Amino acid sequence: MENIVYFLGAGFSAPIGIPVMSDFYIKSKDVYYSDKEKYKNFEAVFQDVSSLDKIKTYYKSDLLNIEEILSIFEMWEYLSGGKKADQFRKYIADVITYYTPGISTSKINKNTSNWYDFIWGMKEWTGYGWFAANLLNLRFDTKPRFKDDSTLYLAYDQNNNAKVKYSIITLNYDLIFENILNYIDEDWANITLHKSSDMEFTDAKNTKLERYQTAKIHGSIDKHETIILPTWRKGANSDDDALAEWMKAFELLANANQIRILGYSFPDSDYYVRYLFKSAIIRSKHLRKIDVICLDPKGIVKKGYDEFINFKYSQFNNADIGDYLENIVKEEKENIRVNIHTKENIEVCKLEQVHKNFMDSIT
Numbered sequence: 001m002e003n004i005v006y007f008l009g010a011g012f013s014a015p016i017g018i019p020v021m022s023d024f025y026i027k028s029k030d031v032y033y034s035d036k037e038k039y040k041n042f043e044a045v046f047q048d049v050s051s052l053d054k055i056k057t058y059y060k061s062d063l064l065n066i067e068e069i070l071s072i073f074e075m076w077e078y079l080s081g082g083k084k085a086d087q088f089r090k091y092i093a094d095v096i097t098y099y100t101p102g103i104s105t106s107k108i109n110k111n112t113s114n115w116y117d118f119i120w121g122m123k124e125w126t127g128y129g130w131f132a133a134n135l136l137n138l139r140f141d142t143k144p145r146f147k148d149d150s151t152l153y154l155a156y157d158q159n160n161n162a163k164v165k166y167s168i169i170t171l172n173y174d175l176i177f178e179n180i181l182n183y184i185d186e187d188w189a190n191i192t193l194h195k196s197s198d199m200e201f202t203d204a205k206n207t208k209l210e211r212y213q214t215a216k217i218h219g220s221i222d223k224h225e226t227i228i229l230p231t232w233r234k235g236a237n238s239d240d241d242a243l244a245e246w247m248k249a250f251e252l253l254a255n256a257n258q259i260r261i262l263g264y265s266f267p268d269s270d271y272y273v274r275y276l277f278k279s280a281i282i283r284s285k286h287l288r289k290i291d292v293i294c295l296d297p298k299g300i301v302k303k304g305y306d307e308f309i310n311f312k313y314s315q316f317n318n319a320d321i322g323d324y325l326e327n328i329v330k331e332e333k334e335n336i337r338v339n340i341h342t343k344e345n346i347e348v349c350k351l352e353q354v355h356k357n358f359m360d361s362i363t
Helices: 010-016 021-034 042-058 066-080 085-099 123-135 176-186 240-254 271-283 300-308 321-339 351-360
Strands: 002-008 138-141 155-158 164-170 193-196 199-201 213-216 258-262 289-293 314-317 345-347
Touching: 002 240, 010 123, 010 321, 021 042, 021 066, 021 085, 042 066, 042 085, 066 085, 123 164, 123 176, 123 321, 123 351, 164 240, 213 240, 240 271, 289 351, 300 314, 314 351, 321 345, 321 351
Parallel strands: 002 164, 002 258, 164 213, 258 289, 289 314
Antiparallel strands: 138 155, 138 345, 193 199
16 A cells, blocks of 8 residues: 655645735735624734834834744743733634635536536635545545336545545644545535436435544634744743644654655744654654655755655646646536436546656656
8 A cells, every 4th residue: 555645835826816825814804894893803913013003113124924923922932921822813813714715515416417516616726626535545436226117316425445545734724634534524425417308416415524634733713722823932831722733744754655745835933843844754664655745836845855855756846736636526527418428337547647647747
C-alpha cells in the first residue's frame, strides 16, 4: 500500500473563497458591513487594530496583514499582560465560516442525465469534491439491483482493494473536508434523478465511509477555542488536543512514501514546520518523493523550498491549486461518462494520473 500525505497550506483553500492571511483583515470588513448586528463582536477587533497606528510613525508595519496584527498583540500581551486571544479566535472562525459556501444537491433534479456534473452541488465545491472522493477511494455502483429491473441505482462505497492510502495534514482552520463528508453521508441519501425516460437513479446508499486520516495542527473553527493564532509564537504552550494533532502529523509524515505540499508558501517564520518534517524523517523508512505545488509569481517560494529540501526526488511547480483541482474534475467526469454504460462499478481513481501529468508539465 502506497502512503501519500497531502500537506495543505492556505493556498489550498483559497479557490473556494476563503481569505488568506494577507487579505483576511480587509475581507473581514466586508463581513462586518454585511450585518453589523450579527458581527458586532468585530468592533472590538477593529478598535484594537486602529490602536496600532502609532507603530507606523516609527516602524514599517503591514497592519492589513492579520498575522502581523496578531503577532504584535501577542507580544504585547506576553510582556505586559492582558487577554485578547479568545476574541480573535472567535473573529477568525466567523470570517472563515462566512466565506465558506454551502454545499447541496439542489441543482440535481429528475431530468438530470449527466448527474456527475452536478453531484457536488455548487460549482465552488466541484474540485474539492472530486479530490476528496479520490482520497476516500470512492466508487459508484451503477448496476441494476434486480434482474430485468429497468431502474439504475446510484450507490457508493469504497474500493477496499485500492493501492493508495491518502492522508491529510492541514495548517488551515476551515471545514472543507468535514463539510464534504457530511454532505456525502446526509445529502446523497436523498438523491433521486432520471437518466432517461425509463431509467432513474435513486436510493443512494447511505453508508458511513472510512475517513481519511487528517491532522489539523493549527486547530479548527468548529472548536474555535482550539485555534492556534497565526503569530510569532505559533502555538507555544498549546494544550493536549493540539499536541495530539501534532503527534498524528508526525506519524503520517514518518510513514509517508510520498509527500505532496499544496498551497503552502513556507514562510521563514514557520520554523516549527521545518522541525516537524526533519524530526519525522528520522523515523521514515521509504520516502520516495516530495512534490510542491504553490503559486509563486516572484520565485520567492521556490527559493525557500530549494534552501530547505535536499532530496534528489523532489519537484516544485509554480501553479494555481485551482488548476490542479480542475484537472481532477475533468478526468473524473470523463471517466464516468465513458464507463457509465459498460461498468457496474466506476472507481474514482484519476488523482494519480492527474498529479503525474501536472508535475510533468513543469516548464
